[in-house]
Amino acid sequence: MPDWLANMEPHWAWLSLGVLLAAAEIVAPGFFLIWVGAAAVVTGVIAWVVPLSVPLQLGIFAALSFVALYGGRRWLKANPITTTDPHLNQRGGRLVGEVLTVTKAIEDGRGRAKVGDGEWPVRGPDVAEGTKVRVVSADGGVLVVEPA
CATH class of the missing domain: 2.40.50.140 (Nucleic acid-binding proteins)
Structure with missing residues (x-):
């Protein structure tokens, strides 16, 4: 493992992961990665403010990912994305x-x-x-x- 990676603060890894997932959502849209990326960013902010062990950070990330995906899915069901052009790409x-x-x-x-x-x-x-x-x-x- 490179020294820079071994010496990296965990919150920077979470923040970087969140940004990478948000960028991946732009490249491969599916409205899924953005929620996991948001959970990674929030985990990074929590790890920055409160020093936590890596296993606890992973648990927080898993819980936040589940909550973000479930909440995003419910929100999209209640607020469907409509188009002004129903025949777009048809x-x-x-x-x-x-x-x-x-x-x-x-x-x-x-x-x-x-x-x-x-x-x-x-x-x-x-x-x-x-x-x-x-x-x-x-x-x-x-x-x-x-x-x-």
Whole structure:
């Protein structure tokens, strides 16, 4: 073990761990590491103010982690994060209501339609190429259409 690590005050280790966990939450978001990081920071502050043995610090960290995770989970359940854009990252959902041009005739319920500068697979009643259709829903990567 390096000398600098062996001589480090425990509170600095806890504070460093808390900052690293908060940074990890930014890199790999999941709204989990931030609570454990907060518990590490609080443990570091407690260890700074009151000299405690390392096993007691580990016990405090474990208890604070549990309380922070449980409290954060309850708070998120009571205050869900809502979005102003319910179709964020759902390109097919964003196309509902749009009028498209069929580029490959819909036969046996399947065809293709022009969307922007590309084509998407579509499903709906049989229509000829060049027909205008309206998107009524999206089923995965397939747009469900009806004649416009």
